[in-house]
Amino acid sequence: AQSVTQLDSQVPVFEEAPVELRCNYSSSVSVYLFWYVQYPNQGLQLLLKYLSGSTLVKGINGFEAEFNKSQTSFHLRKPSVHISDTAEYFCAVRGGGNKLTFGTGTQLKVEL
Amino acid sequence: EAGVAQSPRYKIIEKRQSVAFWCNPISGHATLYWYQQILGQGPKLLIQFQNNGVVDDSQLPKDRFSAERLKGVDSTLKIQPAKLEDSAVYLCASSPPGGGPTKDGYTFGSGTRLTVV
Numbered sequence: 001a002q003s004v005t006q007l008d009s010q011v012p013v014f015e016e017a018p019v020e021l022r023c024n025y026s027s028s029v030s031v032y033l034f035w036y037v038q039y040p041n042q043g044l045q046l047l048l049k050y051l052s053g054s055t056l057v058k059g060i061n062g063f064e065a066e067f068n069k070s071q072t073s074f075h076l077r078k079p080s081v082h083i084s085d086t087a088e089y090f091c092a093v094r095g096g097g098n099k100l101t102f103g104t105g106t107q108l109k110v111e112l
Numbered sequence: 113e114a115g116v117a118q119s120p121r122y123k124i125i126e127k128r129q130s131v132a133f134w135c136n137p138i139s140g141h142a143t144l145y146w147y148q149q150i151l152g153q154g155p156k157l158l159i160q161f162q163n164n165g166v167v168d169d170s171q172l173p174k175d176r177f178s179a180e181r182l183k184g185v186d187s188t189l190k191i192q193p194a195k196l197e198d199s200a201v202y203l204c205a206s207s208p209p210g211g212g213p214t215k216d217g218y219t220f221g222s223g224t225r226l227t228v229v
Contacts, residue, residue: 004154032214043116043203043220044155051214090154097168098143098212102154 002027002095006103014111015083021076021106023091032094033074035065038105039087047089050074061085086110114138116221118204124227130192133224137185137206141217143167144181146189147203149223155203161187194228201225 003026013019025033032051036044048059055067065076074091091103117136125131137144143162147155158177159169163184172179176195181187191198201223208217 009152034213041121041222041225043205043222045220046218049214092154092213094213097160098207098214099157099160099168100155100213102156104152104154 002029002093002101004091004093004101004103006091006106008106009104010107010109012109012111013081016080018079019077019081019085019108021089021091021108023074023076023103025072025074025091025093027093027095029096031067031069033065033067034092034094034100035059035063035074035076036090036092036102037061037087038090044090047076081108081110083110083112116204116206116219118202118221118224120224121222122225122227124229125194127196127228128193130190131194131226132188132190133202133204133226135187135189135204135206135221137187137204138208138217138219140208141206141211141219142184142209143207143211144187145205145207146179146187147205147220149201149203150197151200158189191226194226196228199226199228 005024034049035047048057050067058064088105092100146158149155158172159179160167161181164181179189203223204221
């Protein structure tokens, strides 16, 4: 079975500061990991995904994530956040049958 | 390219009433997914269709929820009767033939927010 844990429910950060959103996973099959962003009253938008290869994955809007197999982690980072990055971020793992299992989400609040 | 269309955007009903949500996937997308997102939680897959056949409905509460995709295009999710705990955002997603979350094109709609009072 697959599961995802996002330990931080909320992360406040000042604009132009760096941020890291944490994600730990558990999977009994090949690991495919994702980060999605959800703006208010909108659907989910893919930020980036790890399927194989380089453990450092670059995504849209300046975000990147690093797959760490030994620590079963896939943390999301951005070196300098903007006010427009305020949103909810979901980590997800793909299981059998293309089924996505999501974490509970992290609310990123960027303050001036 | 048009996205995944969902309607209505918002719905408020009383408990024990019935409600239906509609999803029109991206043209040509063979696979359609319905997710339930309860406030404070991540989305949970309710049902997955491949064309008009059900691939996975293991997490669909079948005593009150039903879904259909009769012509392999748009889909309807119904709740009857609704309970307070059904208050959530219902998201629809679709993907191209042979696709899925690992492939390009896996796209979510904006969702229907249901409030049961």
